Amino acid sequence: xxxxxxxxxxxxxxxxxxxxxxxxxxxxxxxxxxxxxxxxxxxxxxxxxxxxxxxxxxxxxxxxxxxxxxxxxxxxxxxxxxxxxxxxxxxxxxxxxxxxxxxxxxxxxxxxxxxxxxxxxxxxxxxxxxxxxxxxxxxxxxxxxxxxxxxxxxxxxxxxxxxxxxxxxxxxxxxxxxxxxxxxxxxxxxxxxxxxxxxxxxxxxxxxxxxxxxxxxxxxxxxxxxxxxxxxxxxxxxxxxxxxxxxxxxxxxxxxxxxxxxxxxxxxxxxxxxxxxxxxxxxxxxxxxxxxxxxxxxxxxxxxxxxxxxxxxxxxxxxxxxxxxxxxxxxxxxxxxxxxxxxxxxxxxxxxxxxxxxxxxxxxxxxxxxxxxxxxxxxxxxxxxxxxxxxxxxxxxx
Amino acid sequence: xxxxxxxxxxxxxxxxxxxxxxxxxxxxxxxxxxxxxxxxxxxxxxxxxxxxxxxxxxxxxxxxxxxxxxxxxxxxxxxxxxxxxxxxxxxxxxxxxxxxxxxxxxxxxxxxxxxxxxxxxxxxxxxxxxxxxxxxxxxxxxxxxxxxxxxxxxxxxxxxxxxxxxxxxxxxxxxxxxxxxxxxxxxxxxxxxxxxxxxxxxxxxxxxxxxxxxxxxxxxxxxxxxxx
Numbered sequence: 001x002x003x004x005x006x007x008x009x010x011x012x013x014x015x016x017x018x019x020x021x022x023x024x025x026x027x028x029x030x031x032x033x034x035x036x037x038x039x040x041x042x043x044x045x046x047x048x049x050x051x052x053x054x055x056x057x058x059x060x061x062x063x064x065x066x067x068x069x070x071x072x073x074x075x076x077x078x079x080x081x082x083x084x085x086x087x088x089x090x091x092x093x094x095x096x097x098x099x100x101x102x103x104x105x106x107x108x109x110x111x112x113x114x115x116x117x118x119x120x121x122x123x124x125x126x127x128x129x130x131x132x133x134x135x136x137x138x139x140x141x142x143x144x145x146x147x148x149x150x151x152x153x154x155x156x157x158x159x160x161x162x163x164x165x166x167x168x169x170x171x172x173x174x175x176x177x178x179x180x181x182x183x184x185x186x187x188x189x190x191x192x193x194x195x196x197x198x199x200x201x202x203x204x205x206x207x208x209x210x211x212x213x214x215x216x217x218x219x220x221x222x223x224x225x226x227x228x229x230x231x232x233x234x235x236x237x238x239x240x241x242x243x244x245x246x247x248x249x250x251x252x253x254x255x256x257x258x259x260x261x262x263x264x265x266x267x268x269x270x271x272x273x274x275x276x277x278x279x280x281x282x283x284x285x286x287x288x289x290x291x292x293x294x295x296x297x298x299x300x301x302x303x304x305x306x307x308x309x310x311x312x313x314x315x316x317x318x319x320x321x322x323x324x325x326x327x328x329x330x331x332x333x334x335x336x337x338x339x340x341x342x343x344x345x346x347x348x349x350x351x352x353x354x355x356x357x358x359x360x361x362x363x364x365x366x367x368x369x370x371x372x373x374x375x376x377x378x379x380x381x382x383x384x385x386x387x388x389x390x391x392x393x394x395x396x397x398x
Numbered sequence: 399x400x401x402x403x404x405x406x407x408x409x410x411x412x413x414x415x416x417x418x419x420x421x422x423x424x425x426x427x428x429x430x431x432x433x434x435x436x437x438x439x440x441x442x443x444x445x446x447x448x449x450x451x452x453x454x455x456x457x458x459x460x461x462x463x464x465x466x467x468x469x470x471x472x473x474x475x476x477x478x479x480x481x482x483x484x485x486x487x488x489x490x491x492x493x494x495x496x497x498x499x500x501x502x503x504x505x506x507x508x509x510x511x512x513x514x515x516x517x518x519x520x521x522x523x524x525x526x527x528x529x530x531x532x533x534x535x536x537x538x539x540x541x542x543x544x545x546x547x548x549x550x551x552x553x554x555x556x557x558x559x560x561x562x563x564x565x566x567x568x569x570x571x572x573x574x575x576x577x578x579x580x581x582x583x584x585x586x587x588x589x590x591x592x593x594x595x596x597x598x599x600x601x602x603x604x605x606x607x608x609x610x611x612x613x614x615x616x617x618x619x620x621x622x623x624x625x626x
Contacts, residue, residue, distance in 0.1 A: 037495075040497065041497050300491075301495055304489070304495075305506070307481065307487050308481070308482065308506060309479070309481045309556070310478070310506075311475065311478050311510070312474065314510040392454050396489070396493075
């Protein structure tokens, strides 16, 4: 090890180096030391001023987190419908049905399983019960549905799948027979009840082999992609391919519904956060009040500071540090509380308390604390300016 | 050369449309190591004069010099710097900051500087005024005399050559007041600090080199002034 000779040497008799991070902070920013001491003089008053900030930050951050949770919860309810798109003939352009050629085009450009659907209305009959229901002719229903009883075959050649509501009404299990438009079919499976939004709700319908429905055109084609993005790309390609010359088909993406739901939640969230911000502004007013009172009480002290050679800006910095400290303390406590509230909420709604620490939520917390700090500093500005500009002679007058 | 010099200083206020002449042509000078008492009845302009000497207030007319430099028309910023460098203040009500320890109060004038020697100087000064064992005491744990000693140490921490005292014994009993005046004398002799004390206290005159009397904003002939 080599010591740089002739370099700066510490003068003897210097005070001992400051120890501890807090001492070092005070040493670097004496205004913070003064601010802390001044705030602890009237603890209750300072605590109440900080409480306003706590409430404001808690309001903003927890409402933000609430919105995120709500969105996540809804997305979970909606499930993977964002992966599905539906292609239907554009009736307005006079297109009644989709042809095999359309289906082939769709198969060529779509990423995912393509399910062409023929539709009809049929009469079903079992014993004395009869009913008119929708029938879907689907060759590969396993791509869309699951069964509660029996098995959904990859290729539906014979037999019929019945929706859950029909299964209940006709008291059907797999293996029963049922008459559809006078022809007898064996029930291959009873389908799971579909809740929420689906493109082709099977609850009140029967799924039959495509051959059972007259004609060889399709009323719609469902595409199920692996991801929402893939569904979106498929929708684009299908539009480009099939609608190149005329608007033959309408492509409906469930993803757009989720998107608009997200947008609605975004608006609700912004509104809630706006309401929360009002409480922070009120907190700012209370800080303004507290700081104004305490600077008036300390008028003479500030006069002394000015008399012994403390500059205006230094006085100002000191008082701004007080206001800022109130903001920081309130902000930290408020965000801790908001995290606690968020964890409780996420445990309840999503069964995942750690969802609170998503980037969006952290952004809300940072935003709330930042806003709190800004509000506090703005509120401290006038009292600080007033105190700093009071002539010391006036302040020290007996 | 005089530490401080007032030359034909006038201070005129406009108090509610009425012209108040607080100082009327004051000529005054203090030499290094001199202890001067300014006496006079209430409203005679003593405090105004102290404020002008202390660069807390500027005169309406006339010239103020510190060490021969004209400081009459300094900006607030420059006056603050000059106060810090050249002048110490001691007040009747001590004006210590209640949330700070004795030591921190003494360090107060240096608080916002990155002055690493100030701690040592502050400890020295407190030891010299006999409070070496009370460095960490808060003002409310100190007696009146002790508070005024802390205030004296605070006034001297930047090594000024002029100490201004506004009724320094005004809030103290006679015996304690005497101790404080002895403290002043000590610093005057050991550090060559010039002291100007505005006072009503007759016992001050026993400690000072000279007394000036102020009546209605004018300096009267030097000598003992007696309360009417």
